[in-house]
Every structure is written in C-alpha cells, then in structure tokens.
Amino acid sequence: MSSGTLYVRDSRTDIKYEIPIRRNAVAATELKKIKAPAVGTNRADQASSGLRVHDPGLLNTTVIESAVSFSDHDRGLLLFRGYSLEELWNSDFEDMLYLLVWGSYPTASQREDIRFQLAKYMLAVPDSVRKTIQSMSSTTPPLALMLTGLSAYLACLPRSIPASTSAHLYQGNRDNVDHAVLRTVAGYAVVFGIVASHRRKTEFTLPSLEKKYCENLFTMAGLVDPATGVPDAVKVSCFRRFSMLNADHGMALTVFSALVTASSLTDPISCLITAVTSAWGPLHFGATESSQRSLAEIGTVDRIPAFLEQVKHRRKKLFGYGHRCYKGVDPRVRPIRSILQDLPSTRLLKLAEAIEQAASADDYFRNRGLYPNADFYGNFVFTGIGIELEMIPAAMIAQRIIGIMAHWREYMREFKRPQFPLPIQRCYLG
Numbered sequence: 212m213s214s215g216t217l218y219v220r221d222s223r224t225d226i227k228y229e230i231p232i233r234r235n236a237v238a239a240t241e242l243k244k245i246k247a248p249a250v251g252t253n254r255a256d257q258a259s260s261g262l263r264v265h266d267p268g269l270l271n272t273t274v275i276e277s278a279v280s281f282s283d284h285d286r287g288l289l290l291f292r293g294y295s296l297e298e299l300w301n302s303d304f305e306d307m308l309y310l311l312v313w314g315s316y317p318t319a320s321q322r323e324d325i326r327f328q329l330a331k332y333m334l335a336v337p338d339s340v341r342k343t344i345q346s347m348s349s350t351t352p353p354l355a356l357m358l359t360g361l362s363a364y365l366a367c368l369p370r371s372i373p374a375s376t377s378a379h380l381y382q383g384n385r386d387n388v389d390h391a392v393l394r395t396v397a398g399y400a401v402v403f404g405i406v407a408s409h410r411r412k413t414e415f416t417l418p419s420l421e422k423k424y425c426e427n428l429f430t431m432a433g434l435v436d437p438a439t440g441v442p443d444a445v446k447v448s449c450f451r452r453f454s455m456l457n458a459d460h461g462m463a464l465t466v467f468s469a470l471v472t473a474s475s476l477t478d479p480i481s482c483l484i485t486a487v488t489s490a491w492g493p494l495h496f497g498a499t500e501s502s503q504r505s506l507a508e509i510g511t512v513d514r515i516p517a518f519l520e521q522v523k524h525r526r527k528k529l530f531g532y533g534h535r536c537y538k539g540v541d542p543r544v545r546p547i548r549s550i551l552q553d554l555p556s557t558r559l560l561k562l563a564e565a566i567e568q569a570a571s572a573d574d575y576f577r578n579r580g581l582y583p584n585a586d587f588y589g590n591f592v593f594t595g596i597g598i599e600l601e602m603i604p605a606a607m608i609a610q611r612i613i614g615i616m617a618h619w620r621e622y623m624r625e626f627k628r629p630q631f632p633l634p635i636q637r638c639y640l641g
C-alpha cells in the first residue's frame with residue numbers, strides 16, 4: 212500500500228502527530244506542524260516553520276511527480292514510460308523522443324512526422340549561430356562553445372522568452388510547448404554539429420530533410436567517411452542504441468537543474484543551458500571524460516593494484532565506479548558492453564576491463580556494492596565512434612535532451628507553483 216498515515220510522537224513535547232502518506236511519500240510541509248518547545252536559547256529550535264528535513268544531495272527526497280521513467284535501484288530495473296531496456300533496444304532517437312515527451316510509442320507515421328519536423332527545425336537555425344561559434348578559436352573549451360552557440364540561438368528567438376512576450380507563453384499551452392520542444396532538440400543538434408566540426412577544423416555540413424536525427428548529427432559534426440561524406444552505419448547504430456539507454460535517468464542533475472530553471476516558467480533553451488553547464492562537472496556527465504583520463508593515468512595493468520589501494524584510502528577517485536542510486540550493478544552496463552562489441556577494442560578499454568576484474572575480487576569494493584556504472588564504459592562508445600574526449604559531455608546531452616525536454620514539457624503542463632526553494636549549491640546529484 213502506497214498510502215496511509217505516519218504516526219509520530221515528538222519526544223521533546225510528547226505531542227503526537229498524524230502525517231499523511233501518499234504514493235509512499237510524506238510532504239515536507241507536513242513536518243512544519245512539528246515544533247520544538249517555546250523555551251530555550253537554540254535559534255534552530257525556535258524556527259517558526261517547525262521541523263525541517265535535512266537531506267544534503269537529495270538522497271531521499273522527491274521534488275516532483277513524474278511518469279517519464281522509473282528505476283528500482285535494488286533490482287537494477289530501469290523503465291521508460293513502462294517499457295524495459297530490452298523492449299526499446301531497436302528504437303530510433305525519434306521513437307524515444309516521442310515516447311518520453313508525448314507518452315506513447317509512436318506509429319510509423321508519427322515517427323516520420325517527428326523526424327521531418329526535427330530536420331526542418333535544424334535547417335531553420337540561423338547562420339548567425341554558426342558565425343558566432345566560428346568567430347571563437349577552435350581551441351576554445353567545448354563547454355564555452357556550446358554555451359555560446361545556445362545563447363546565440365536563443366538571441367535569434369526573442370519571442371520564445373516568456374518575460375519578453377507573455378508570462379504564460381508555455382504554462383498549459385500545449386502547442387507552444389510542443390513546438391518549443393522540437394525547436395530546442397533540433398537547435399541543440401545544430402550547435403553540437405557546429406562546435407564539433409569547428410574543433411575538428413572541418414567544414415560544417417548542413418542537415419538534410421531526408422535524414423534521421425542521428426544521421427544528421429553525425430553529418431553536421433563531421434563524423435563521416437571522408438571519401439563519401441556519409442556516416443558509418445555501424446557507428447550511427449552504436450550512438451542510437453546508447454541514446455536509448457541514456458534518454459533519461461529520473462531526477463539526475465541535468466533534469467533537476469533544468470527544472471529549477473523551469474520553475475520560473477522560462478523557455479526550454481534557457482533550461483537546457485542550465486543543464487549543459489551542470490552536466491560538465493566530473494560528478495555528472497563529465498565523469499565519462501574524467502574516467503578515461505583516470506585510465507590514462509594508470510597506464511598499464513601492473514599499476515592497477517597500487518591505484519586501487521589509493522582509491523581505498525581516498526587519495527584517488529575512480530571515476531565511473533559506484534553509483535549514488537544503484538547499490539548493485541547498473542542495468543545500463545551490460546547493454547553498453549554489447550554496443551562496444553561492435554567497435555574496435557582499445558588499450559584503455561582492456562585496462563578498464565582489468566580494473567573491473569580486480570575490483571570484483573576485492574572485498575573493499577564488494578562489501579560497499581561498488582561496481583562499474585554507465586560512465587565507466589560509456590566513454591568508450593563515444594571515442595569509438597570518433598567523438599573527441601572533450602566533447603563527450605556534449606554528446607551525452609545530445610541523447611539526454613530527450614529526458615530533459617520530457618520533464619520540461621511535463622512540468623509546464625502540470626505547473627502550479629514553483630517547487631524548488633533549495634539552494635542550488637546543495638543539490639549535488641549524479
């Protein structure tokens with residue numbers, strides 16, 4: 212039963228309280244009725260708002276109700292709108308976007324319509340966005356280039372900013388919300404393509420109305436056969452399958468930070484800019500880049516035992532190992548390993564496998580439930596298809612944008628009042 216009553220007795224006052232349980236959760240505001248005795252000098256006790264919940268990192272606090280995805284951390288289960296990873300394995304990016312954003316698996320005609328709309332919005336991105344990005348040095352860090360491109364794109368869409376037009380531009384307005392979702396997903400793909408090609412010092416190629424999202428993304432980013440100008444089908448397939456796995460992961464930092472921004476009822480591009488910035492940290496999508504750098508630092512198999520000893524004494528961090536939610540095996544790891552079978556093996560990948568083998572035999576890691584997570588092996592998918600190491604966080608956002616937009620749309624349709632009073636600096640989510 213997910214509903215009921217929580218009976219609480221405050222030992223300080225001997226007063227008993229009844230707290231409603233709804234969907235296996237209690238409202239934090241219900242605890243405000245529990246107050247300390249009106250005596251004493253401790254100011255914390257005299258807070259008029261009553262008992263507070265202290266949960267650094269939001270390790271056991273829900274902030275919004277969502278139907279987008281569900282994960283059972285104990286059983287290693289991850290569902291998207293009720294579908295398992297196995298059921299969605301052959302899905303295209305457009306399938307996942309439609310499923311998570313609009314709530315049902317698309318028909319063939321719905322999939323084609325979304326594909327065409329995305330390609331059309333890609334072609335509509337003004338050339339000034341390209342010029343703005345390319346006006347900066349190709350050695351500029353990718354994060355700065357991505358933020359520059361997204362800001363330039365937003366500058367071309369002044370009427371998409373609620374404060375400049377209507378405060379209720381998106382709140383409960385389905386048509387405006389749906390167009391904004393597609394425009395944002397398409398715009399991000401173009402910005403990613405311009406940044407990737409600029410850093411590779413290759414010519415930017417416009418998207419095609421005839422191609423799917425992943426194919427257009429590869430083409431714009433210059434991830435093509437130099438002779439034919441066509442993306443490798445196997446590499447596109449690897450990216451597509453990883454997109455399915457990475458489409459959403461509940462209230463992870465990218466989504467949470469985007470919704471903090473969305474609570475002001477602003478546009479999705481502004482929310483995406485927030486998500487991109489938060490994603491680049493080494494405790495979120497930046498972990499994929501940090502993971503491979505850690506492996507490069509270890510260098511050879513014979514240095515693994517010494518490195519793991521440093522990890523156990525907290526002198527080193529093994530990025531991509533352990534997960535804030537999964538205390539067992541991350542359910543995404545096995546399918547990621549299957550994707551890697553379609554890509555050339557590398558020295559660092561073999562080193563990563565050796566680390567997993569060593570850690571799995573070590574009581575320190577076993578007793579703490581520390582296993583590889585999606586970041587540990589996921590970085591090899593991106594480098595295997597030709598994405599430079601520094602661009603991995605941006606490539607991951609090109610996949611997670613599905614979930615970000617799904618949650619943004621859900622929030623705009625269900626919005627009542629802002630629900631995020633917590634200081635952002637307290638919310639370290641992985």
